[in-house]
Amino acid sequence: MKDSFYRDTWAEIDLDAISHNVSSLREFLGNDVNIMAVVKANAYGHGDVQVAKTALEAGASYLAVAFLDEALALRKKGMEAPILVLGAVRPEYINIAARERITLTVFQTEWLEQAALLYQETIPISFHLKMDTGMGRIGVKDEAETKRIVEMIDQHPYFSLEGVYTHFATADEVNTDYFSFQYQNFLRMLDWLPYKPCFIHCGNSATSLRFPEKVFNMVRFGISMYGLAPSPEIKPYLPYKLKEAFSLHSRIVHVKQLMPGEKVSYGATYTAETEEWVGTVPIGYADGWLRRLQHFHVLVNGTRVPIIGRICMDQLMVRLPEKVPVGTQVTLIGRQGDAYISIDEVAQYLGTINYEIPCTISYRVPRIFLKKKSIMEVRNLVLDGKGYV
Numbered sequence: 001m002k003d004s005f006y007r008d009t010w011a012e013i014d015l016d017a018i019s020h021n022v023s024s025l026r027e028f029l030g031n032d033v034n035i036m037a038v039v040k041a042n043a044y045g046h047g048d049v050q051v052a053k054t055a056l057e058a059g060a061s062y063l064a065v066a067f068l069d070e071a072l073a074l075r076k077k078g079m080e081a082p083i084l085v086l087g088a089v090r091p092e093y094i095n096i097a098a099r100e101r102i103t104l105t106v107f108q109t110e111w112l113e114q115a116a117l118l119y120q121e122t123i124p125i126s127f128h129l130k131m132d133t134g135m136g137r138i139g140v141k142d143e144a145e146t147k148r149i150v151e152m153i154d155q156h157p158y159f160s161l162e163g164v165y166t167h168f169a170t171a172d173e174v175n176t177d178y179f180s181f182q183y184q185n186f187l188r189m190l191d192w193l194p195y196k197p198c199f200i201h202c203g204n205s206a207t208s209l210r211f212p213e214k215v216f217n218m219v220r221f222g223i224s225m226y227g228l229a230p231s232p233e234i235k236p237y238l239p240y241k242l243k244e245a246f247s248l249h250s251r252i253v254h255v256k257q258l259m260p261g262e263k264v265s266y267g268a269t270y271t272a273e274t275e276e277w278v279g280t281v282p283i284g285y286a287d288g289w290l291r292r293l294q295h296f297h298v299l300v301n302g303t304r305v306p307i308i309g310r311i312c313m314d315q316l317m318v319r320l321p322e323k324v325p326v327g328t329q330v331t332l333i334g335r336q337g338d339a340y341i342s343i344d345e346v347a348q349y350l351g352t353i354n355y356e357i358p359c360t361i362s363y364r365v366p367r368i369f370l371k372k373k374s375i376m377e378v379r380n381l382v383l384d385g386k387g388y389v
């Protein structure tokens, strides 16, 4: 689908990077392990359907999202691959899920009783049973309840247990004590089941990359599909090079010279000390470029230039080493020549994790999808003020 936009701020999503990250994992884990591409939250802010398609082409066979609406949105956009909803869905919506062939997570007897009562379809629906091995979020912990759930599913004419899974709380930490504790719990819990369902999975990105021998026959690949390390501390231990897919750009819309003593932005907190060149960039906190990034920097002509004064809702100002033409590209995340601002660097500056950064870049910022052959074509479209969305 082609769409146009007219603002000078956009994110570029390198689909070849996504493809590289998925096919590298496929090679690393071998063909016996199924890859579930985690595309919740609009694919961590990258664009759900484009990422989903790319991941499936590169070797993923299942998609995962957080809630039912995200799964339905993918169906609406034509995605036919199996989709697992990782979070809770109200039992009254089981019929919608069944009609759209969406797999639900089950973790409560009461929920299953309600769902069975409310089920009106005469088509099959699959479940993955979630075990709580120590994450303390959703999942069953009790042997009797586990057995009861499996029994109820098996007795229902249209329900089937397709998978069982758990989630680790510390797979991205160097210390593996708690990971091992949860893994042992999972092994013990699997023994409660009267049979092994088709898919058994416990691996997020960190687990998949660090403990490939412990992932059973499916992994849920999220953050590292987007080219990001699950945590700074395990970055040195990753088995292959990840490629970052997300970059963020804008263009200078106004350039002016300030005289000593002149001020910049709300609160007049910045005062020019000498004659300074200042550029205005049309991105602000409503785009997800948060006010706390005030003293951070961006790239202009391959060098880092500081953000000065308060970040506004839609605009910010930078101090330029010299006068530059209006229209000069600004890179907020990504590369300009040898200069590079990574998502990890932005996350570290904000005191948060890399996951949060692309998720925070709001819907106001159009995503442009780059593929090998189309890069030049798309760049020209950007120059024309048009892009793929």
Ligand SMILES: *Cc1c(COP(=O)(O)O)cnc(C)c1O
Pocket (backbone or CB within 6 Å): 038, 040, 086, 167, 203, 204, 205, 206, 220, 221, 222, 223, 224, 230
């Ligand atoms: C989000 C999520 C994942 C993906 O984790 P990453 O660390 O991004 O790979 C996997 N499993 C569950 C249950 C999740 O909620």
